[in-house]
Amino acid sequence: MLVLNRLLTHTFVERMMLSRRRVRLIFIEKDAARFDHLRRVLTRRFGPLEDLPVHVDLRRGEAKDAAAVLTEVRAWGHPVLAIFDSWGNVNVPLTVMAQIARNRSSEVITTFGPNWFSRRAEENPEALDMVFGGREYWQAAEREGRPDERWRAWLSTYRDALGRAGFAHRLQFQVVPRTGQPLYLVYGTNHQAGVEAMKDAMWEVDGNDGMSFKDPRTRGAPMIGQMALGVGPVQDELLELVNQRVQQAPVTLGDLGIWLLLETARWRKQDAKRAVRELVDSGVVTIEPTGRLTARTRVMPR
Ligand SMILES: C[S@@+](CC[C@H](N)C(=O)[O-])C[C@H]1O[C@@H](n2cnc3c(N)ncnc32)[C@H](O)[C@@H]1O
Incomplete structure (x- = not known):
């Protein structure tokens, strides 16, 4: 909803030459009730989806089938931004990530909910093999016994997996809202400009509503929010x-x-x-x- 809203109300919307053929937003939701809710919310906010200047495609389905969906809509060869934001049920095979990595100008964002790291034992190992590309890649993270270190171990394991999938650059961070649970995010791209754009966007939101970001590789550093660029002491x-x-x-x-x-x-x-x-x-x-x-x-x- 946020993406669609930003797109349709963007200052440069006139110059973007939006068309239903050029821009497609595909939502994949597996839960029937949430799927219906999504349709209702989007229609209430934006009117009939068929009348929008971009194609909004709502699908009941599984995130792991994203590649088949991209094939069906003939997306390959065109830039793809794939956001896998599944509430901690990260089950997208690494082969799908690799297909996206090979595609021109394409990027992924995968999020992990806070429970993901502590509930690993419940997940079937074959599913994890698929997500990480093999058991040997995730077993070390599984052995991490210190509760505080588990999310760090898994996040960098996933970051490494995106590297094997073919993303030259990967960012990992913890997003900490003012209230509620933190969210963990890994971003993969093949373009330095993509990394720059992602970071510029983070600096823009950082501090708003008490939101902050944290690099998993620092431990003692205080949580940083309300940062003003270029002023104050070096962080x-x-x-x-x-x-x-x-x-x-x-x-x-x-x-x-x-x-x-x-x-x-x-x-x-x-x-x-x-x-x-x-x-x-x-x-x-x-x-x-x-x-x-x-x-x-x-x-x-x-
Ligand atoms: C965090 S919400 C998505 C929020 C959305 N990205 C947004 O910004 O509004 C997670 C949704 O993913 C759905 N989901 C979880 N696992 C999924 C899967 N494997 N395939 C498809 N949908 C899934 C859940 O039912 C839930 O509605």
Whole structure:
């Protein structure tokens, strides 16, 4: 509903040349009552769906059959954004993800509900084999015994799986609403520009309604919400991540920026400089040559 609303009320809607042939929104819902509810809600909000300038296609079905649906509507060869937001029942085979990854300009977003990580024992192992592409890929996560670490282990296991599916860049993060349960999200794309667009969007919503994002790879860092770009102290999370990276091996400032963009949940290229400046000031890292920071400045552990 949000996507459809954003699309139809977008400032540049006139320039988008929306047509029912060019833009298709396909909703796949397996539950009969929710399927009917969805149709009612969309019709109430937008009027008869047949009259909309984009094609809205509601289907009763299983998310794992998404590839067959995409074949049926002849989507292959056209950009696809596949959002698998199933309330923690992530059952889409990795082969489907791989088909999407191979398709031109296509991306996926998969969400995990908070219970997903604790209820693994109830899931049948064959289903997980399909989702992760083999038992050997998810068994280590299953062995993670510390409750606080389980979501981290599973999320990075899923992130790795999207890599095997063919997505060059993957972001993983925890979305924390002001009230209610957190949501876990993994995003896969083959384009650096996609990562940049995703992060810009996160920075736009971050702080609104108390919503915040957290990178699973930082532990001690406080939850960050209400962040104002470019003002205030450099965030602890950013410093922790940059320090972790530099301690692994020396890196140029330019490469550090690309690492932040592609490997961390929220940080962008431009954040590398201010983080390095702060870490140099606090004596944690050194730079060479000293003086002005440029893309070629080497950053090393002290
Ligand atoms: C979190 S809601 C989706 C919300 C939607 N993305 C939105 O933004 O409004 C999850 C829905 O997925 C449905 N669902 C869960 N598992 C599914 C599956 N394997 N295939 C299709 N639908 C599924 C549930 O019945 C539920 O209605």
